[in-house]
Amino acid sequence: QKEVEQNSGPLSVPEGAIASLNCTYSDRGSQSFFWYRQYSGKSPELIMSIYSNGDKEDGRFTAQLNKASQYVSLLIRDSQPSDSATYLCAVNYARPGAQKLVFGQGTRLTINP
Amino acid sequence: DVKVTQSSRYLVKRTGEKVFLECVQDMDHENMFWYRQDPGLGLRLIYFSYDVKMKEKGDIPEGYSVSREKKERFSLILESASTNQTSMYLCASSLWEGGSANEKLFFGSGTQLSVL
Numbered sequence: 001q002k003e004v005e006q007n008s009g010p011l012s013v014p015e016g017a018i019a020s021l022n023c024t025y026s027d028r029g030s031q032s033f034f035w036y037r038q039y040s041g042k043s044p045e046l047i048m049s050i051y052s053n054g055d056k057e058d059g060r061f062t063a064q065l066n067k068a069s070q071y072v073s074l075l076i077r078d079s080q081p082s083d084s085a086t087y088l089c090a091v092n093y094a095r096p097g098a099q100k101l102v103f104g105q106g107t108r109l110t111i112n113p
Numbered sequence: 114d115v116k117v118t119q120s121s122r123y124l125v126k127r128t129g130e131k132v133f134l135e136c137v138q139d140m141d142h143e144n145m146f147w148y149r150q151d152p153g154l155g156l157r158l159i160y161f162s163y164d165v166k167m168k169e170k171g172d173i174p175e176g177y178s179v180s181r182e183k184k185e186r187f188s189l190i191l192e193s194a195s196t197n198q199t200s201m202y203l204c205a206s207s208l209w210e211g212g213s214a215n216e217k218l219f220f221g222s223g224t225q226l227s228v229l
Contacts (some may be wrong), residue, residue, distance in 0.1 A: 090156075099144060
Protein backbone atom coordinates (compact mmCIF):
# COMPACT_ATOMS: atom_id res chain seq x y z
CA GLN A 1 0.00 0.00 0.00
CA LYS A 2 1.56 3.23 -1.14
CA GLU A 3 0.94 5.97 1.40
CA VAL A 4 1.41 9.69 1.79
CA GLU A 5 1.05 11.13 5.26
CA GLN A 6 0.44 14.72 6.29
CA ASN A 7 -0.52 16.36 9.55
CA SER A 8 -4.12 17.38 8.93
CA GLY A 9 -3.81 20.46 11.14
CA PRO A 10 -5.27 22.96 11.37
CA LEU A 11 -2.00 24.89 11.32
CA SER A 12 -2.30 28.49 12.41
CA VAL A 13 0.46 30.96 11.52
CA PRO A 14 0.60 34.75 12.03
CA GLU A 15 0.77 36.96 8.97
CA GLY A 16 4.34 37.57 7.86
CA ALA A 17 5.72 34.41 9.50
CA ILE A 18 7.01 31.25 7.83
CA ALA A 19 4.52 28.41 7.42
CA SER A 20 6.06 24.94 7.34
CA LEU A 21 4.11 22.00 5.94
CA ASN A 22 5.41 18.44 6.07
CA CYS A 23 4.76 15.18 4.26
CA THR A 24 6.19 11.67 4.40
CA TYR A 25 5.78 8.89 1.85
CA SER A 26 6.22 5.15 1.95
CA ASP A 27 7.82 4.13 -1.37
CA ARG A 28 11.56 4.76 -1.79
CA GLY A 29 11.26 4.36 -5.55
CA SER A 30 9.13 7.48 -6.00
CA GLN A 31 10.67 10.11 -8.27
CA SER A 32 8.28 13.04 -8.47
CA PHE A 33 6.61 15.03 -5.72
CA PHE A 34 4.04 17.80 -5.75
CA TRP A 35 2.28 20.35 -3.61
CA TYR A 36 -1.25 21.35 -4.54
CA ARG A 37 -3.21 24.15 -2.91
CA GLN A 38 -6.97 23.90 -2.49
CA TYR A 39 -9.09 26.83 -1.40
CA SER A 40 -12.36 26.04 0.34
CA GLY A 41 -14.97 24.99 -2.20
CA LYS A 42 -12.46 25.03 -5.06
CA SER A 43 -10.39 22.49 -6.93
CA PRO A 44 -6.71 21.76 -6.25
CA GLU A 45 -4.10 23.69 -8.19
CA LEU A 46 -0.42 22.85 -8.55
CA ILE A 47 1.95 25.24 -6.80
CA MET A 48 5.23 23.31 -6.65
CA SER A 49 6.84 20.19 -8.07
CA ILE A 50 10.20 18.76 -7.05
CA TYR A 51 12.21 15.84 -8.40
CA SER A 52 15.71 16.09 -6.86
CA ASN A 53 17.00 16.14 -3.33
CA GLY A 54 17.40 19.61 -1.90
CA ASP A 55 15.48 22.84 -2.16
CA LYS A 56 13.49 24.36 -4.97
CA GLU A 57 12.35 27.96 -4.66
CA ASP A 58 9.56 29.77 -6.47
CA GLY A 59 8.76 33.20 -5.12
CA ARG A 60 7.65 32.88 -1.50
CA PHE A 61 7.43 29.09 -1.77
CA THR A 62 10.24 26.61 -1.18
CA ALA A 63 9.84 22.87 -1.60
CA GLN A 64 12.33 20.60 0.11
CA LEU A 65 12.95 16.95 -0.69
CA ASN A 66 14.93 14.36 1.25
CA LYS A 67 14.62 10.99 -0.47
CA ALA A 68 16.74 9.18 2.13
CA SER A 69 14.27 10.20 4.84
CA GLN A 70 11.26 9.96 2.46
CA TYR A 71 10.27 13.45 3.43
CA VAL A 72 8.90 16.42 1.51
CA SER A 73 8.16 19.84 2.91
CA LEU A 74 6.77 23.16 1.77
CA LEU A 75 7.82 26.46 3.29
CA ILE A 76 5.80 29.60 2.72
CA ARG A 77 7.70 32.78 3.61
CA ASP A 78 6.02 36.06 4.51
CA SER A 79 2.69 34.28 4.89
CA GLN A 80 -0.36 36.20 3.70
CA PRO A 81 -4.05 35.72 4.57
CA SER A 82 -4.52 34.66 0.93
CA ASP A 83 -2.32 31.63 1.67
CA SER A 84 -5.06 30.24 3.94
CA ALA A 85 -6.05 26.99 2.24
CA THR A 86 -5.61 23.24 2.41
CA TYR A 87 -2.24 22.05 1.08
CA LEU A 88 -2.10 18.62 -0.48
CA CYS A 89 1.12 16.66 -0.83
CA ALA A 90 1.15 14.24 -3.77
CA VAL A 91 3.60 11.56 -4.85
CA ASN A 92 3.83 9.91 -8.26
CA TYR A 93 4.29 6.20 -7.65
CA ALA A 94 4.28 5.32 -11.34
CA ARG A 95 6.86 5.98 -14.06
CA PRO A 96 7.75 9.65 -14.66
CA GLY A 97 5.06 11.33 -16.70
CA ALA A 98 2.42 8.78 -15.83
CA GLN A 99 1.10 11.07 -13.12
CA LYS A 100 -0.59 8.35 -11.14
CA LEU A 101 -0.58 10.38 -7.96
CA VAL A 102 -1.27 9.38 -4.40
CA PHE A 103 -2.37 12.34 -2.29
CA GLY A 104 -2.03 12.94 1.40
CA GLN A 105 -5.10 13.93 3.38
CA GLY A 106 -4.07 17.58 3.29
CA THR A 107 -3.02 20.16 5.90
CA ARG A 108 -5.40 23.04 6.55
CA LEU A 109 -3.42 26.26 6.95
CA THR A 110 -4.82 29.45 8.43
CA ILE A 111 -2.86 32.72 8.29
CA ASN A 112 -3.97 35.12 11.01
CA PRO A 113 -3.81 38.86 10.22
CA ASP B 114 -6.01 28.29 -20.23
CA VAL B 115 -6.86 24.63 -19.88
CA LYS B 116 -10.48 24.05 -19.11
CA VAL B 117 -11.80 20.88 -17.55
CA THR B 118 -15.57 20.91 -17.38
CA GLN B 119 -17.70 18.63 -15.26
CA SER B 120 -21.32 18.45 -16.28
CA SER B 121 -22.93 18.93 -12.86
CA ARG B 122 -21.85 20.77 -9.72
CA TYR B 123 -24.41 19.03 -7.50
CA LEU B 124 -26.22 15.76 -8.09
CA VAL B 125 -28.70 13.86 -5.93
CA LYS B 126 -29.47 10.24 -6.76
CA ARG B 127 -31.26 7.31 -5.17
CA THR B 128 -29.65 4.07 -4.05
CA GLY B 129 -29.50 1.59 -6.93
CA GLU B 130 -29.65 4.20 -9.69
CA LYS B 131 -27.14 4.19 -12.51
CA VAL B 132 -25.18 7.45 -12.42
CA PHE B 133 -23.11 9.07 -15.14
CA LEU B 134 -20.56 11.78 -14.36
CA GLU B 135 -19.21 13.53 -17.42
CA CYS B 136 -15.92 15.34 -17.88
CA VAL B 137 -14.67 17.23 -20.92
CA GLN B 138 -11.30 18.90 -21.44
CA ASP B 139 -10.43 21.33 -24.21
CA MET B 140 -6.63 21.09 -24.40
CA ASP B 141 -6.11 17.83 -26.28
CA HIS B 142 -4.65 16.16 -23.19
CA GLU B 143 -3.91 12.45 -23.43
CA ASN B 144 -4.30 11.70 -19.73
CA MET B 145 -7.57 11.90 -17.82
CA PHE B 146 -8.33 10.92 -14.25
CA TRP B 147 -11.23 10.49 -11.87
CA TYR B 148 -10.70 11.11 -8.15
CA ARG B 149 -13.04 11.21 -5.20
CA GLN B 150 -12.40 13.48 -2.23
CA ASP B 151 -13.69 12.75 1.23
CA PRO B 152 -12.99 14.66 4.47
CA GLY B 153 -9.94 13.28 6.24
CA LEU B 154 -9.08 10.94 3.34
CA GLY B 155 -7.77 13.33 0.72
CA LEU B 156 -8.08 12.55 -2.97
CA ARG B 157 -8.20 8.93 -4.02
CA LEU B 158 -7.76 7.77 -7.59
CA ILE B 159 -10.66 5.76 -9.01
CA TYR B 160 -9.74 5.26 -12.68
CA PHE B 161 -7.50 6.86 -15.25
CA SER B 162 -6.91 6.77 -18.96
CA TYR B 163 -3.86 7.51 -21.09
CA ASP B 164 -5.62 7.26 -24.44
CA VAL B 165 -8.95 6.81 -26.18
CA LYS B 166 -10.65 3.51 -25.32
CA MET B 167 -7.94 2.82 -22.78
CA LYS B 168 -8.54 2.65 -19.03
CA GLU B 169 -6.68 1.54 -15.94
CA LYS B 170 -7.87 0.97 -12.40
CA GLY B 171 -6.75 3.33 -9.73
CA ASP B 172 -6.68 2.67 -6.01
CA ILE B 173 -10.45 2.38 -5.39
CA PRO B 174 -12.18 1.14 -8.59
CA GLU B 175 -14.79 -1.07 -6.92
CA GLY B 176 -18.32 -0.02 -7.80
CA TYR B 177 -17.20 2.22 -10.66
CA SER B 178 -16.51 1.93 -14.36
CA VAL B 179 -15.35 4.45 -16.97
CA SER B 180 -15.68 5.18 -20.64
CA ARG B 181 -13.41 7.10 -22.97
CA GLU B 182 -14.77 7.03 -26.50
CA LYS B 183 -13.28 10.40 -27.49
CA LYS B 184 -10.02 11.99 -26.43
CA GLU B 185 -11.66 14.99 -24.80
CA ARG B 186 -14.33 13.13 -22.81
CA PHE B 187 -13.97 10.80 -19.83
CA SER B 188 -17.07 9.47 -18.12
CA LEU B 189 -17.38 7.89 -14.69
CA ILE B 190 -20.22 5.41 -14.22
CA LEU B 191 -21.71 4.21 -10.98
CA GLU B 192 -23.55 1.06 -12.06
CA SER B 193 -25.72 0.89 -8.94
CA ALA B 194 -25.21 3.86 -6.66
CA SER B 195 -24.81 3.23 -2.95
CA THR B 196 -24.77 5.62 0.01
CA ASN B 197 -21.04 5.08 0.54
CA GLN B 198 -20.45 6.63 -2.86
CA THR B 199 -21.67 9.99 -1.60
CA SER B 200 -18.63 12.17 -2.20
CA MET B 201 -17.02 15.00 -4.15
CA TYR B 202 -15.86 13.68 -7.53
CA LEU B 203 -13.04 15.47 -9.29
CA CYS B 204 -11.98 14.97 -12.88
CA ALA B 205 -8.48 15.95 -13.99
CA SER B 206 -6.46 15.96 -17.18
CA SER B 207 -2.81 16.33 -18.07
CA LEU B 208 -0.50 16.36 -21.03
CA TRP B 209 1.51 13.21 -21.63
CA GLU B 210 5.17 13.87 -21.13
CA GLY B 211 7.85 11.25 -21.68
CA GLY B 212 9.94 12.75 -18.93
CA SER B 213 8.87 14.30 -15.68
CA ALA B 214 9.46 17.97 -16.30
CA ASN B 215 5.89 19.08 -16.84
CA GLU B 216 3.71 16.87 -14.70
CA LYS B 217 0.67 18.93 -13.82
CA LEU B 218 -2.92 17.94 -13.24
CA PHE B 219 -5.69 20.33 -14.25
CA PHE B 220 -8.82 19.73 -12.22
CA GLY B 221 -12.45 20.36 -12.98
CA SER B 222 -14.65 22.16 -10.48
CA GLY B 223 -16.01 18.92 -9.07
CA THR B 224 -19.37 17.21 -8.71
CA GLN B 225 -20.82 16.80 -5.23
CA LEU B 226 -22.82 13.59 -5.44
CA SER B 227 -25.31 12.66 -2.76
CA VAL B 228 -26.80 9.16 -2.82
CA LEU B 229 -29.92 8.84 -0.68
